[in-house]
Amino acid sequence: MPEHEQPRFNLRLTPELKADLARARKASGRSMNGEILARLSLTFEPDPAAQLAEALRPLLALLDERDRAEVVGHFVSGLAIVSRKKPGRRRRQE
Structure with a gap:
């Protein structure tokens, strides 16, 4: 060959x-x-989501269940915002 x-x-x-x-x-x-x-x-x-979960695991373990759910909810909301943005476009300042 x-x-x-x-x-x-x-x-x-x-x-x-x-x-x-x-x-x-x-x-x-x-x-x-x-x-x-x-x-x-x-x-x-490498899976970025798995890396993030691994990095957050010890920090989330310090929180009670209610606070942990709130923090995770904020991350999920933030990811939803980032995922709907178009690359290379910035929001116009008002």
């Missing part, structure tokens, strides 16, 4: 998973191979 050729791997998919991948590939504009590689690569990246 030439040095520049990437290794190949045969993969069996269920028809349902293949259909899901085909829909995702169309939506992303990638090839089927590109879609599979992109999704597989994501599994090796």
Whole structure:
């Protein structure tokens, strides 16, 4: 095998998973191979939500149940605000 050729791997998919991948590939504009590689690569990246939960766990343990629920509620509200913002756009100051 030439040095520049990437290794190949045969993969069996269920028809349902293949259909899901085909829909995702169309939506992303990638090839089927590109879609599979992109999704597989994501599994090796650190999960920011898990990292945040791990960092907050000792702090939340110091609170009683009511205060813990309130703090978590504030985080959830903040994440909802951040998730609806469009990247690169700032709110106009009034």
